[in-house]
Amino acid sequence: MLSRLSRGLAVASKRQAIRRTALQNARMFSSEIKTTTTNDSGMTTKDQPMQFSKEPIMSNFGELPHGEIPEPLKYVRPFHITTLSNGIRVCSERIPGLTAQVSVYVKAGSRNEDLETTGTSYLLQKMALRGTTSKSKTELAEEIENIGAVYGAKSDREITSYGLKCHKGDAGKAVQLLGDMLCNNTLNSAELELVKQEVSMEHEANHTRYEETLLENVHFNSFREHMLGQPIKGDRDMNSTLRVDHLRDYHSANYIGDNIVVVATGDVSHEQIVDQVEQNFASLPKSTNIPAKNTEKPVYVPALLMLRDDEMINSNVGVFYDAPSIKHDDYYAFLLLKHIQGSFRIDQNAGHLNDVQ
Structure with missing residues (x-):
């Protein structure tokens, strides 16, 4: 017993001696670097402020009264807005540069569905690139590629957006393409079946999208008595029952001028954007006799929800507020x-x- 204890003390003493030697060497090395830096006229040392330090702001503006904004930050870029005869609002903000972004925002989403048509808004957004009355889906994709544009679309519970990022000289062409996609979509049944297969695969892959799964369950837990609590992509079992007529009815009820805003940012002309929107979105009516669904304010219900998944390594937790x-x-x-x-x-x-x- 004593021999083991003696060996243990010897090992501990040896380790302690190694640590002391390493610490002394590190201090000597640091001292040599400081001496070299000080003696070398070509090298200067400067203490940099920490990432969230107020020092840079204080050196430029001094101590500002509480709530006051520095003068250089009060600049607001010129902004223009025009409302067309069919209710569409056209907005633009000129930003010097080589690129431009044109986006269409529709005040409609999964909130405006019902339990029988859940997932319609997401399918309609996915169908935008599947062909129009004047262009096949291949021709549509080629025209976007020919101007070097980047297409993006997003479906949410209350807003659906479509956008093209392109060269500033092609902003008018971007408006034409978006107008054709949203106003003249063929909504082909065969293409819809292909899109439904894509959405079904997305449902199957949900187990890898932890943040999305968490948010969907939070909405269900908080607004379970309202369509705001239903998934944006719809119910997996209901996906196969949706038909082209459901998409057309949703489009007629929600894709109206009063619900649409077209926004252009970049080195663009507001007048030219307005002219292009007037030409390419003219077929959309200002309003409709079809009442919008689920416009009432939902009841927010604070609650605790726990879902167990034994295949997950770590826990995913969210705390949410109204x-x-x-x-x-x-x-x-x-x-x-x-x-x-x-x-x-x-x-x-x-x-x-x-x-x-």
Whole structure:
């Protein structure tokens, strides 16, 4: 017993001596670097402020009174808005540069469906590139590629958006393409079946999208008595029952001028954008006699929901609050608070966990 204890003490003493030697060497090396830097006239040292330090702002503007914005930050870019005869609002903001972004926002989403047609808005958004009365889906894709544009679309619970990012000289062409896609879509039955297969595969892959799965369950838990609580992509079992007529009815009820905003940003002319929108979105009516679905304010129900998945390595937790809506006076103040708090994405910082894709 004593021999083991003696050997243990000897090993511990040896390790301690190694640590002391390493620490002394590190200090000597650091001292040599400082001496070399000080003696070398070609090298200068400067203490950099920390990432969130106020020092750069203080050196430029001094101490500002509480709530005051520095003068250089008070600049607002010129903004133009025009309302067309069919109710479409055309907005533009000129930003010098070589590229432009043209987007169409429709005030309609999964909220405006019912339990029998859940998933219609998502399918309609996916069908936008599947061909129009004047262009096949191949021709449509080629025209987008020919101008070097990048297409993007997104479906949400209350808003659906379509956008093209292109060279500033092709902004008018981008408006033409978006107008053709949204106003003259053929909604072919065969293409719809292909899109439904894509959506079905997305449903199967939901187990790898942890953030999306978490958000969908939070909405269901908070608004389970309203369509806001239903999935954006619809119910997996109901997906196969949707037909072209469901998409046409949804388009007729929601894709109207009063629900649409066209926005162009970049080195663009507001007058030219307005002319292009007038020409390419003229077929959309200002309003419709079909009443919008689920416009009543849903009841927010605070609750606790736990889902168990034994195949997951780590836990995914979210705490959510009833936030201001897009028309609330505090909406943009709330967005500012969100940016101040910042974010952390697991797929960018810890992608090895749960095989995040």
